[in-house]
Amino acid sequence: MAGILHIAFQAIATKLPVDMPLVLSKNPAFKTVTEFDTIYGNKISQYRSENTGLQIVVVDVEGPVISCHSVLATESMYLIRFNWLMQAVSDDSGCPHTLEHLVFLGSTKYPYKGILDLLANRAFAQGTNAWTAVDHTAYHIKSVSEDGFLRILPIYLDHILFPTLEESAFTTEVYHMNGSGEDAGVVFSEMQGRENTSVSLMAAANQRALYPEGNGYRSQTGGLMEALGKLDNETIRAFHKKAYVSRNLSVIVIGKLDHSQLLQAVQPLDEELAKRPWVDSAPTEDLATSVLRTVEFPDRDESMGDVRIGWFGPSDIQEIAAIDMLGVYLCNSPIAPLRKAFIEIRQPLCTGDIENKNYDAAEVDPYAGFNYAIITAFVYGDTEGKDLKRYLEDLKAFEHLFSWTEEQWAGCINKWLIEAPHVAILGKPSAVMADRLVEDNAARVKDRVEQLGKQKLEQLQKKVDDAQALNERPVPDKILEDFKIPGIDSIRDNSTQKALDSMSSGLWMQLDNIKSQFFNISLHLSTANFTHKQRLYSSLFLYNIFVNPVKRNDGTTLDWMQVVEQLDQNTVNYSASFGVANGFKDLMTIKFKVDKTKYKEAVEWIVGVTLSKMLNDLPSQARNGSGMNWALYHHLIFDEESTAKAVNLATLAKFLPQVEKVLQENPAEVIQMLEGIQQLGMYLKVYIDVSLPAGESSGSYCWTGVVPRSYITPIRYARDLLSPIGRNPCRYATILALPSIESCFSIHFSRGPQDYNDPDLAPLQVLIEYLSLLEGEFWKKIRGAGLAYGASLGLRLEEGIVEFSVYRSPNSALAFSKAREIVHDFKSGRKEFEQLALDSAKSSLVYSTVSVESSLLKAASSGFLTQVLQKRPAGYRRDFLDKICNVTIDELKKMLDKYISKIFEGETSRVAVVCSGGKSEVR
Ligand SMILES: [Zn+2]
Numbered sequence: 036m037a038g039i040l041h042i043a044f045q046a047i048a049t050k051l052p053v054d055m056p057l058v059l060s061k062n063p064a065f066k067t068v069t070e071f072d073t074i075y076g077n078k079i080s081q082y083r084s085e086n087t088g089l090q091i092v093v094v095d096v097e098g099p100v101i102s103c104h105s106v107l108a109t110e111s112m113y114l115i116r117f118n119w120l121m122q123a124v125s126d127d128s129g130c131p132h133t134l135e136h137l138v139f140l141g142s143t144k145y146p147y148k149g150i151l152d153l154l155a156n157r158a159f160a161q162g163t164n165a166w167t168a169v170d171h172t173a174y175h176i177k178s179v180s181e182d183g184f185l186r187i188l189p190i191y192l193d194h195i196l197f198p199t200l201e202e203s204a205f206t207t208e209v210y211h212m213n214g215s216g217e218d219a220g221v222v223f224s225e226m227q228g229r230e231n232t233s234v235s236l237m238a239a240a241n242q243r244a245l246y247p248e249g250n251g252y253r254s255q256t257g258g259l260m261e262a263l264g265k266l267d268n269e270t271i272r273a274f275h276k277k278a279y280v281s282r283n284l285s286v287i288v289i290g291k292l293d294h295s296q297l298l299q300a301v302q303p304l305d306e307e308l309a310k311r312p313w314v315d316s317a318p319t320e321d322l323a324t325s326v327l328r329t330v331e332f333p334d335r336d337e338s339m340g341d342v343r344i345g346w347f348g349p350s351d352i353q354e355i356a357a358i359d360m361l362g363v364y365l366c367n368s369p370i371a372p373l374r375k376a377f378i379e380i381r382q383p384l385c386t387g388d389i390e391n392k393n394y395d396a397a398e399v400d401p402y403a404g405f406n407y408a409i410i411t412a413f414v415y416g417d418t419e420g421k422d423l424k425r426y427l428e429d430l431k432a433f434e435h436l437f438s439w440t441e442e443q444w445a446g447c448i449n450k451w452l453i454e455a456p457h458v459a460i461l462g463k464p465s466a467v468m469a470d471r472l473v474e475d476n477a478a479r480v481k482d483r484v485e486q487l488g489k490q491k492l493e494q495l496q497k498k499v500d501d502a503q504a505l506n507e508r509p510v511p512d513k514i515l516e517d518f519k520i521p522g523i524d525s526i527r528d529n530s531t532q533k534a535l536d537s538m539s540s541g542l543w544m545q546l547d548n549i550k551s552q553f554f555n556i557s558l559h560l561s562t563a564n565f566t567h568k569q570r571l572y573s574s575l576f577l578y579n580i581f582v583n584p585v586k587r588n589d590g591t592t593l594d595w596m597q598v599v600e601q602l603d604q605n606t607v608n609y610s611a612s613f614g615v616a617n618g619f620k621d622l623m624t625i626k627f628k629v630d631k632t633k634y635k636e637a638v639e640w641i642v643g644v645t646l647s648k649m650l651n652d653l654p655s656q657a658r659n660g661s662g663m664n665w666a667l668y669h670h671l672i673f674d675e676e677s678t679a680k681a682v683n684l685a686t687l688a689k690f691l692p693q694v695e696k697v698l699q700e701n702p703a704e705v706i707q708m709l710e711g712i713q714q715l716g717m718y719l720k721v722y723i724d725v726s727l728p729a730g731e732s733s734g735s736y737c738w739t740g741v742v743p744r745s746y747i748t749p750i751r752y753a754r755d756l757l758s759p760i761g762r763n764p765c766r767y768a769t770i771l772a773l774p775s776i777e778s779c780f781s782i783h784f785s786r787g788p789q790d791y792n793d794p795d796l797a798p799l800q801v802l803i804e805y806l807s808l809l810e811g812e813f814w815k816k817i818r819g820a821g822l823a824y825g826a827s828l829g830l831r832l833e834e835g836i837v838e839f840s841v842y843r844s845p846n847s848a849l850a851f852s853k854a855r856e857i858v859h860d861f862k863s864g865r866k867e868f869e870q871l872a873l874d875s876a877k878s879s880l881v882y883s884t885v886s887v888e889s890s891l892l893k894a895a896s897s898g899f900l901t902q903v904l905q906k907r908p909a910g911y912r913r914d915f916l917d918k919i920c921n922v923t924i925d926e927l928k929k930m931l932d933k934y935i936s937k938i939f940e941g942e943t944s945r946v947a948v949v950c951s952g953g954k955s956e957v958r
Contacts, residue, residue: 065091065298069420073427077405081420082298088282090413091301092423094289094405099527099885101184101290104406105174105195108414109167109278110251128266129258130274132167133209133222137271138174139163140204140506142194147510148204151187151194156808156875157520158183159882163191169242169256171414179885180521181292185300192286192301196279203502205268214496216483223263230260231472233332233341233462240330241345244458245322285413289405291527321347322456329461333469341462346455352425356432357439357447515871520878523916526885553607553628557896559615560623562678563751570681571690572708577611577623605633613682616900618833620679621751661842664780664949667771671947672761672784672834679753750904753833754789761834764945771949779847779950782840785937789835791905796832797918798926799934803828805868805876805927806935812857817841822850828935839938847948855939861928862936868924877919884916 065082068090072078082091109131140148152162160178174195178184210220218227229235239255246253258266286301349355365373408426416422484492562573581602593601602609607628614620666684673680680686698705764784788795806812807827817826823844830837839854841847860866888897901907908914937943 064302068418069423071424073405074431079405079423079427080294081423082294083418084281087280088418089301090285090418091298092285092287092409092413093292093294093297094287094409095291096289096405097291097527099179099888100177101179101181101288101292102177102406103175103184103188103289104287104410105192106285106287106410106413107172107195107279107283108170109172109256110170110254127255127259128262128270129222129226129256130266130271131172131278132257133205133263133266134198134271134275134279135165135167135172135174136208136222137200137204138165138194138198140201140208141199142190143197143199144193145190145514146199147508147514148506150510150514151191153510153515153875154187154190154518156878157515157518158187159521159523159526159878159885160184160187161879161882161886167256169252169254171410173410177882177886179526179882181296181527182521182525184292185296186518188286188297189300195284196281198275200268200272200275201505202268203505205271206499206502207506209268209271210263210266211499211502212483212495213499214492216480216487216492218260218264219499220263222258223260226257226260226263229257231333233334233464236330236332237341237343237460237462240328240460241343241458244326244328244460245345245347247320285409287406287409287413322458325456326458327461328458329463331463331465331468333466333472334464335466335469337464337466340464343460343462344457345460346451346457349451352428353432353435354447354451357436357444358451360433360436361444361448361452512871520874523881523920526881526916553630554633555896556627556629557899558625560625561750562621562623565678567675567681568708570678571686572694572705573623573678574613574682574687575694575705577613577625581609581611605629613678615904616897618753618831619750619904620682620753621677621756661780661949663771663773664782664840664947667769667947667949668782668784668838671769671945672758672764672836673753673756674758674761677753677756679756753831754835757834760945761836764836765943766941766945768946768948771947773949773951779844779948780840780842781844781847781851781946781948781950782838783851783938783944783946784831784836784838785934785944787830787835787837787934788832791832791907795930795933796830797915798922799837799930800830800880801873801876801919801922802927802930802935803830804880805872806857808872808876808879811872811876813854816857817850817853820853821845822853823847826850826854828938837934837938847950851939851946858931858936858939861931868927870924873922873924873927877922880919881916884912884919888912 064084064086068081070080078095080093159180164175208221210223412423412426609627611625669683825842841850844850
C-alpha cells in the first residue's frame with residue numbers, strides 16, 4: 036500500500052439497541068486463524084467463519100469495559116467498477132458515509148429509528164457511534180456488561196447487514212429539496228458545514244494531486260454537496276449490497292469475555308461473497324515530481340493562510356516507526372528543530388538525541404491503542420493472521436530504532452522527507468470567495484423557486500413531512516421491555532493491588548502494583564499554607580514549571596533548554612495542572628510517565644524540577660464564553676483562601692497585567708514570590724510495577740529525605756473554602772458581558788449534599804441522569820427546541836452544590852424557564868416519572884460509574900481519588916452500583932423536592948451569566 040490519507044468523518048450518528056434472544060448454534064462455523072500474545076501482554080485471537088469469511092478479532096484486556104468496532108473496508112470507486120448502472124455516479128458521492136448514517140435508521144427486524152440507542156441504554160452501554168474514513172467504515176459500541184453486549188451485538192450487526200434503507204430515510208437523512216427550494220438533509224447539512232473549510236479544501240486538493248483519476252484514495256468519502264444532490268437511494272442500496280457482505284466485515288472486540296459465547300452470538304450472517312476492496316485494486320503509482328498548488332478557501336479575514344504538505348510514505352513497519360519517531364523529534368517539544376525554526380525563532384538551533392520515546396497508547400487506553408493496528412491489518416493485511424501479528428509489533432520496531440546509526444537516520448530523512456516528491460498545497464483565504472458562495476446559493480434557490488412553482492414546491496415539502504413522520508414512528512414499549520437489563524453482579528472489577536505507604540520521612544504515598552512498561556508518578560502538592568499572594572502566583576509557578584532553569588541538589592545548574600532536553604530523555608511524557616479529576620483545585624498536580632528502568636534517576640530529577648528556582652515570562656490565557664462562565668462561578672462561590680479562586684480566569688485577567696508591571700519595575704519581587712512557593716506540602720502518589728529488580732519493590736527509598744516532614748500539610752476541601760455566596764446562594768444574578776461572544780452561558784446553583792458518603796447520592800445522581808439523558812426531557816425540550824446547544828444538571832460534591840448550566844444559548848433565560856417548567860411539572864404531578872426511562876437512567880449511570888476504571892492505570896488513579904482524597908471505603912464503587920439499581924420513583928420525587936427544584940427558586944438559588952454585550956436578561 037502507498038501512504039494512506041485518513042480523512043475521518045467522526046460520525047455523528049449517536050444511536051443504539053433491542054432484545055434478541057441469543058441463538059446458540061451447536062456447531063459454530065468459526066475457526067481459529069491465529070492466536071498470540073502481544074508484547075503488551077494481551078492475548079489476541081483471530082477467528083474466521085468457514086461459511087462466510089466473516090472475521091472476528093478478540094483482544095483480551097483486563098477491565099470492566101468491552102469495546103467493539105464492526106469494520107467494513109469501503110472503497111468509493113467500487114461501484115463504478117462493478118456496476119454499469121452506477122457509471123454516472125462520481126466517486127465523491129459519499130456512498131460509504133451516507134450508508135453509515137442510514138444504518139442507524141432501522142433494520143428489517145427492528146425497523147425503528149433510534150432503537151439501537153434506546154436498547155443500549157438498557158445494556159449498560161453508551162450510545163452507538165460510527166465513522167467513515169477514506170478506506171473503511173467503523174461502527175462502535177462500548178458496554179460494561181458481557182451479557183448486555185452479547186445481546187446487543189447481533190442487533191447492531193443486523194442493522195449493519197440488513198438495514199431497511201427506505202426511501203423516506205434517504206429523504207430526511209441524506210438529501211432533499213424542501214418547500215422553499217433549499218437543499219437539505221442531515222448528511223447534506225453536515226457536509227455543508229465542512230466542504231468549504233480550509234482544512235477540507237486543502238485535504239481534497241492534496242488527495243487529487245497525489246492520486247490519479249479512478250483511484251479510491253482520491254474520493255471524498257463524506258460526499259460533496261453537488262454529488263449528494265444527485266445521489267439516490269438505489270445507488271446506496273447497490274453499494275450496500277456490494278460492500279456490506281460478511282467477507283468484508285471484521286468484528287473487533289477488545290475486553291474480557293467468553294470467546295465461545297461471542298462466536299455463537301455472531302453466527303447468523305450473510306453468505307454473499309465479494310471481492311475484497313483495496314487489496315485487489317490496482318496499486319497506486321508513485322508521484323513522479325513534486326507539485327505545488329494554491330487553494331482558496333472562504334474567509335473574510337485574509338491575514339493568515341495554511342500550508343499542507345503530503346507525500347507517499349513507506350509501507351515497511353520499521354520505516355513507518357522511524358518516520359513516526361522523526362515526527363516526534365522534529366515537532367514535539369519546545370526545543371524540537373521545526374518548533375525552533377518556526378516558533379521559538381529567537382533561540383539558536385541546537386541538537387538533541389532521539390532517545391527513549393516509547394509508545395504507551397496500548398496501556399493508557401488499550402481500547403484505542405489496539406484498534407488502529409487491527410483495522411489496518413484487516414483492510415490491507417492477509418487473511419491468515421500473519422499481518423495482524425506484524426502490525427501489532429510496533430513497539431519492537433521502536434525499540435529497534437535505538438540501535439540506528441546516524442547514517443541510517445540521515446538516509447531515512449533523505450529518502451522519505453527530502454527526496455520523495457511531495458504535494459504542497461497553499462491555502463489562501465479569500466473574502467471574495469466567501470461572498471460568492473453566499474450569493475451563488477441565494478441565486479440558485481431563487482431560480483428554483485421560479486422554475487418549480489408553488490405547487491411543485493408544496494409537493495416537495497409534503498414528501499419531506501411524510502418521510503419525517505414515517506421515520507419518527509415510535510419504538511413499541513414491548514421491544515424495550517423484552518430487552519432485559521443485565522444484572523450488575525456480572526460487571527467485572529478492575530481493582531489493582533494497592534499499598535498505602537506512610538513513609539518514615541513523613542511523605543504520603545500510594546503504591547499501585549500494575550502490569551506496565553512504565554512508572555506513572557503523580558505529585559500532588561498542597562497549597563494550603565500559601566499566602567493570598569502566593570496563591571495568585573501559583574499559576575505562574577505551574578505554567579512555567581517545565582521550562583525553567585534548575586539548580587540541582589548537587590549544586591549544578593541546568594538552563595531551560597537542558598531542562599527540556601533532560602525531561603525528554605528521562606520521561607515518556609509530563610504535564611502539570613491544578614486539581615485532581617476536575618476537583619481538589621487546592622492541589623497542584625504534576626505528572627510524569629517514566630520508562631520502568633529509569634525510576635531512580637527520574638525521581639531524583641523530578642524533585643530537582645519541582646523544587647527548582649524559576650523565572651520566566653507570562654502565560655497568555657485563552658478566553659471563551661463557557662470558560663469565563665465557570666471562572667465567574669468560581670469567583671462567586673469561593674473565598675480569598677481558595678486557590679481555585681486565585682488561579683481562575685476572572686482573577687488572572689486582573690492579576691497578570693499587574694505582574695507584568697512588577698516584572699518591569701522590580702523583577703526580584705516576582706522571583707521571591709515564586710521561590711516562596713517552594714514551601715510546599717506534599718501528597719505523593721506513585722504507581723509501581725511489581726517486576727522491579729529486588730530492592731526497588733517499594734520504590735520508596737528514593738524519596739527518603741527529599742522532603743522534610745514539616746512540609747506535609749492536610750488536604751483542604753472546596754466546601755471549606757466557600758464564600759458567603761457559595762455557602763448560601765440566593766436571589767442575585769451576576770452578569771458578565773463579553774464582547775467576543777455571540778451567545779449566552781449561565782450556571783444556576785443551589786446547595787446540595789456535601790458528604791462523599793451521603794445516602795442521597797445514588798437517588799440524586801439517578802434523577803440528574805433521568806433529566807439529562809440523550810433523548811430525555813431536557814434534551815428534547817431545550818436542545819430540540821433550539822433554546823440552547825446544551826443544558827445539563829450537575830452535582831458538585833466537593834463544593835456541596837447542585838447546578839443547572841446552559842451552554843451556548845441565544846437566550847439562556849428562556850432555556851432556564853423551560854427547565855423550570857419541566858421540573859415543576861414533575862413536582863406538581865402534572866408529569867409522572869416513567870419506569871422505562873428510569874431503567875435507562877440507571878443503566879447509563881452504571882456505565883459511567885464503571886467505565887471510570889476502564890484501564891488498570893485509570894483504576895489506580897481513581898483509587899487514589901476515592902480512597903485518599905474522598906475518604907470513601909475500598910468497596911465503595913460496588914456498593915454504589917447496588918444503590919443505583921435500587922433507586923425508586925418515590926426517591927426521585929424526594930430528590931427533586933429536596934435539591935433540584937431549589938435551583939429553580941429565587942430564595943435558594945444564584946446565577947452566574949456570561950453573554951455578549953448586547954444581551955441582558957435574567958429571570
Ligand atoms: Zn456523517
